[in-house]
Amino acid sequence: MGKVKDILDRKGYSVYAVDPDITVYSAIEQMCERNIGGVLIVDKGVLAGIFTERDYARKLILKGKSSKDTPIRDLMTANPFTVSLHTSIDDCMQMMSDKHIRHLPVTEGDKILGLISIGDVVSHIINEQKSIIQHLESYISQ
Secondary structure, X not given: OOXXXXXXXXXXXXXXXXXXXXXXXXXXXXXXXHOOOEEEEEEOOEEEEEEEHHHHHHHOHHHOOOOOOOEHHHOOEEOOOOEOOOOEXXXXXXXXXXXXXXXXXXXXXXXXXXXXXXXXXXXXXXXXXXXXXXXXXXXXXX
C-alpha cells in the first residue's frame, strides 16, 4: 500500500487556508468557489484547526449562530489529527474511519505540506488495485 506522499505527488501540495477571524459565510463562499469540502485554519503561520462542511452542518445552527456574523474560529475543529508524508494509506483509512473524519492535514513539524481527503484515499486505492489487476492479467496471459 502507498504512502501519503504518493497522493500528494499526484494531486499536488497546494493547500487553501484561511485566517481564524474570517466569517463562516466567507469561508463557505470560498470553499464553494474552489469546490472543496474543508479548509485549514492558520493563525500566524501555525495550523490552528480545520473547518469542514460537516462542522458547518452540525455546529452553526445547534449553537444558534449566524454564518455572516460568526468567526470561523468559533466552529472550527481545533488541533486536527494530522499525518506525515510517510504515513501509510492504510493508516489514513483507519484513522479516518476510527475518528469519523474526512480530511487530514499533512504536516512536517509545524509546516503544512498538504491536505488529503477520503476521496483522495479512495481514488488512490482504486488506482492501485487497477494496476495490480493489470499486472496479474499480464502475468496470466503470458
